[in-house]
Amino acid sequence: MPLLINRAVVDDSWLLVDEDNLTAHINEDIVVPYELFAQHLEQLVNAEGKLGVRINGDQALELLLQHLDALSLVAIEFPAFTDGRGFSFARMLRRAGFAGQIRAEGDVTRDRLDHMQRCGFDAFAIPDERYSDAILSAFDEVPVHYQGSADDERPIFRQ
Amino acid sequence: MYQYNEQDQTLINARVEQYRDQTRRFLAGEIPDEEFRGLRLMNGLYIQRQAPMLRIAVPYGLMNSVQVRKLADITRKYDKNYAHFTTRTNVQLNWPKLEEVPDILAELAEVQMHAIQTSGNCLRNTTTDHFAGIIPDEIEDPRPWCEIIRQWTTLHPEFAYLPRKFKIAVTGGPEDRAASQVHDIGLHMVKNAAGEVGFEVLVGGGLGRTPVIGKLIREFLPKRDLLTYLEAILRVYNLNGRRDNKYKARIKILVNALGIEEFSKRVEAEWEIIRSTELALTDDYIAKIQGYFEPHPYAADAVDGLSVLENQLDDNAEFRAWYERNTREHKIAGYRAVVISLKPHLKPPGDITDVQLDAVADLADTFNFGEIRSTHDQNLVFAHVAAGDLYTLWQSLRDLNLARANVGTLTDMIVCPGYDFCSLANAHTLGVAEQINEKFDDLDYLYDIGDIKLNMSGCINACAHHHVAHIGILGVDKGGEDYYQITLGGSSREDASLGKIIGKSVPQADVADTVEKILQVYVESRLEDERFIETVRRIGVAPFKERVYATVN
DSSP, X not given: OOEEETTEEEOOOOEEOOTTTHHHHTTSSEEEEHHHHHHTHHHHHTSSSOEEEEEOTTSOHHHHHHTGGGOSXXXXXXXXXXXXXHHHHHHHHHHTTOOSEEEEEESOOGGGHHHHHHHTOOEEEOOGGGOOGXXXXXXXXXXXXXXXXXXXXXXXXXX | OOOOOHHHHHHHHHHHHHHHHHHHHHHTTOSOHHHHHHHHHTTTEXXXXXXXXXXXXXXXXXXXXXXXXXXXXXXXXXXXXEEXXXXXXXXXXXXXXXXXXXXXXXXXXXXXXXXXXXXXXXXXXXXXXXXXXXXXXXXXXSHHHHHHHHHHHTTOSSSSSOSSOBOEEEESSSOOSSOGGGSSEEEEEEEOTTSOEEEXXXXXXXXXXXXXXXXXXXEEEEGXXXXXXXXXXXXXXXXXXXXXXXXXXXXXXXXXXXXXXXXXXXXXXXXXXXXXXXXXXXHHHHHHHHHTTOOOOOOGGGGGHHHHHHHHHHHOHHHHHHHHHHEEEOXXXXXXXXXXXXXXXXXXXXXXXXHHHHHHHHHHHHHSTTEEEEOTTSXXXXXXXXXXXXXXXXXXXXXXXXXXXXXXXXXXXEEOOGGGTOSSOXXXXXXXXXHHHHHTOOHHHHHHHOSOOEEEESSTTOTTOGGGSSEEEEEEEETTEEEEEEEESOBOSTTOBOOEEOSSOEEGGGHHHHHHHHHHHHHHHOOTTOOHHHHHHHHOSHHHHHHHTOOOO
């Protein structure tokens, strides 16, 4: 699954762990599912490696917002391309000052990349069958923005 | 009216090319059907029963003659020489080809038009009062605020994939001609105790399968806070609205589930965070947008036409009937607003031909400062016609079959296209509209019945707002036959109410006869000058029910 960061395909240096292998990798750079994060909160925020959490729209962003200092990555899952909750999650993370990676996962395809980027996503895990190099032209197809966005908060009337 | 600057034009042009590329990739098999569906809907393209349907945005119902001529041209070039106006004041083409839609959009962009967000689960076209800017008791012209909302909603990156569609209506004064109380958000311009003008905000209204009147969420919202407050509502909705069942996904369901207090608490909490951000409006921006809606250069001597008009009214009863039913007061002495009826005898309500569109554009240039408005009840409005021009305008409209003197009467129906075109519909509507037209062709009878609102939808999605009509007709499918359920006592106005079902649905052949029985009860029961809706409210639906379902001996 190609991972797009800064409009280039990069290797994913993060390890996704589950309940079974959490202890073995706890001091590495890992991404844990939200449930594990909630369960092992203390242990995880004090571990040595960098920490990422994978969250979806049914889960409470509030918990992540309370521990942003301990997080280097938030992976937001899109169970379907029609599920727009992740856009708001990214926006709320950025406005809270989160400077780590916000990664879009799940049903992530070309025609939503630009909106995702504007809401604060900077990494996109794209399913193999939906990836082609042409996808890079999905960004900035519409160069004028009426609304502010994560990288420029000014709406059109303050630009 | 608002004129695009270079940025607006760049955005619209870029959007056309973006959609052209999406269409190309879909046709090349690179985008799955279901995903392209989402993309095309956000650009107004449906796949209907017989052909695609393209819904073109008419932001807050305001057009100029150049745009209307372009619409005429497009219906000739890409469609079957007619278009259809909708309750969102938009305009639909019923026969475009999917492959040609990008070309249609490119042509529309030439005249500052588009189809952005006319469908799909996103922020839709904002609507307003079709008499905005000309009403004597208006607190403020709502159209600049509609334009500010249009810009904020257009291609909003966070709210393009909402749980369900989202509609906003704005009114400028105490009268409500925009059905604002049955919108996801209704904004009313009001004055507070300190004399400042701002907005009263309603939330969670809607029609469809669960009709709900909007609830008051904020009594007074200062102008500069408009977008931050809307954004707060939208964010709470985007995060919390149901996504598991499309019939329970509108904001009305969320507001009812949480209760207005809890919903309001969440909105206020979010608003506190964003209220003072860059999204707060600036005085410069507000003034700049308002500058586009300055009054037209009205002629000081327009009042001179009033005496001529008096004579013309005295001499011609047909003209007088039209004047009384189809024109309205204007705040400038010597001017009237004219409603152009798109409800001619035995034609689909809201339809207009290419020839009529061209002629309307020419008439607007001659008599109405080049301005044309579309209304939520599927008519057009020339808002600023000098008294001395009314007779000539009436003659021209009459020759075009656009001067039926039935505005506000029984045959001024809102009707969705129904089963003939729409793939969602359960029942036909156009044939029934014809049946009603045939039955109630006598103008004297219609005038005697007076102000009445009859709306007919071909399915529970309620595109024709049947719940808020004085007489609502809903088509249902009963074992393959079209039946019609009747509601009475609805209103979409400032006294908004939902109609009550009078009983079991009636067969197609009986609809007009049923309406006739209902009207008989009204005529027998009305007090002096009492309008139909007032009688229904006073006596309840029981007497109507009794008459409609009385056993025939």
